[in-house]
Amino acid sequence: MFIQTEQTPNPATLKFLPGRTVMASGTANFPDAEMAAAMSPLAERLFAVPQVRGVFLGADFITVTKEGESDWHQLKPVILAVIMEHFTAGRPVMLVGASDRAVMEAPQEDEDEIVSQIKELLETRVRPAVAQDGGDIIFHDYEDGVVYLHMQGSCAGCPSSTATLKAGIENMLRHYIPEVVEVRAV
Numbered sequence: 001m002f003i004q005t006e007q008t009p010n011p012a013t014l015k016f017l018p019g020r021t022v023m024a025s026g027t028a029n030f031p032d033a034e035m036a037a038a039m040s041p042l043a044e045r046l047f048a049v050p051q052v053r054g055v056f057l058g059a060d061f062i063t064v065t066k067e068g069e070s071d072w073h074q075l076k077p078v079i080l081a082v083i084m085e086h087f088t089a090g091r092p093v094m095l096v097g098a099s100d101r102a103v104m105e106a107p108q109e110d111e112d113e114i115v116s117q118i119k120e121l122l123e124t125r126v127r128p129a130v131a132q133d134g135g136d137i138i139f140h141d142y143e144d145g146v147v148y149l150h151m152q153g154s155c156a157g158c159p160s161s162t163a164t165l166k167a168g169i170e171n172m173l174r175h176y177i178p179e180v181v182e183v184r185a186v
Contacts, residue, residue, distance in 0.1 A: 001084050005076065008063065008134040010158035012053075014072060015134035016062045016079065018087055027136045028057040028094065029152040042086050042093045049082065051075050056135065056153030057093060063134035063153040115142050117177050122149075126169055130155055137169070145181035147173060161185070 004017040028043070030036040031054050036043035043055040046064060052075075054065035064079055066072065086093075119139050130137050135155030140148040149169070155161050162185075170183035 001088060003080055003083055005080075006134070008154035008158070009160045010065070010134075010154040012068065012157065013063050013065045013134060013154035014076065014079075015154065016064065016083055017060060018062070018083055019060075020087065021060060022062055022093055023057050023059055027059075027152065029136070029156075030055040030057075031156075038095075040094050041091050042083070045082050045086055046079065049075070049078050052079070054156070058131055058134070058136065058153065061131075061134060065154070065157070114177060114179050115139075118142055118147055118173060118180070121173060121176055122169075125172065130164075140186045142180075145179055147180055147183045148186050149183060150186045 002019060004019070006015040006017065008015050028040060030040060030043040030047070033044065033047035036047050036055060040055075040057065042062070043057065046052050046055050046062075051067045051070035052064055053067050054063075056063040056065075062083060066075055122137060122139055126137055133154055135151065135153030135158070137155060138150040138152065140150050142148070147170075149165065151158075151161050151165075155164070158164075165183050165185055170180075173180040173183060
């Protein structure tokens, strides 16, 4: 098994590509070991590495966020070994039924046309680009012209995430949907 790695815009996060499906559908964000232990054997094993601060699972990638002072040169081989051993042993990535709980979704209300348009643009134009950087962006709410989004994976805490929200996503949403006046991170 060959696992590729890619840097992300967030220097504290590295993207691991195992060359196989990680999540059959959706994504899963684990900001702490407790949540990982309840839902994902893979994330739980990654949190066993002392310098791991966060784990995000995408369709075909895993992003790992390290402690601030940790060195990727020392940490990367350990994480590669954990991922390789996990997949080679045929262990599950998620516990049965846990995938549904791991994907953060906004409360489903009767969606109006604006919310549907926002979600469609996020799904088709934003999420694929954000996934290339090892993260995800989840629609949280729309109220009084303000779109609330939740950044996950390498996007959470990334120095360029504010610029991504304001210069990229906000401008695009305002262009296609005049009712949108601002985008904010949750």
